[in-house]
């Protein structure tokens with residue numbers, strides 16, 4: 001069954017601890033945490049201290065999506081703060097193999113993300129080294145955007161490239177009850193959803209709808 005990773009980008013930042021508790025109760029499988037630096041994407045969110053402070057509110061894995069230039073500098077901080085999986089962008093300006101080995105050395109899972117304009121074939125050299133690919137189905141930076149349809153084709157191509165390797169496919173952006181079944185059919189293992197869950201509570205109903213999609 002597909003796993004649901006609510007993105008706390010659309011949560012109430014004034015009560016993030018309570019939001020994370022509510023998501024766990026509502027049946028979330030992972031907590032997706034969007035870190036934005038105002039350079040790699042035109043928006044800012046938060047850094048490691050916020051992640052550290054919400055860590056004690058749930059035992060769910062933290063899936064930390066780093067939308068930043070030079071993530072290498074901050075990866076140790078995010079791991080110390082409680083990240084279980086670190087996802088960096090293939091387009092970030094650090095050496096990708098170095099990033100992967102830094103995360104793995106700490107015993108954490110590692111993901112690689114691609115923007116909508118990046119071709120899945122660029123992931124090929126790294127597939128044997130990673131746990132997950134995060135396919136961005138919107139331009140990274142903001143919640144509430146519409147799903148870009150050709151992302152489905154990218155998921156199918158990626159599934160084919162992955163073959164028998166143990167790499168999960170996660171899809172991020174514009175996930176709702178229409179796009180979720182299409183992503184699942186294309187081969188997605190994890191669906192990241194922000195506004196679909198937070199803008200139409202109760203969270204449990206929304207998570208359930210995505211799971212059963």
Ligand code: DX5
Pocket residue numbers: 007008009010032034065138139140141142143144145172173174175192193194195196
């Ligand atoms: C966007 C973020 C997403 C975002 C998705 O750059 O990576 O995780 O929260 O939001 P929705 O589900 O509203 O498209």
Ligand code: ZN
Pocket residue numbers: 007032033034065172192
């Ligand atoms: Zn994200």
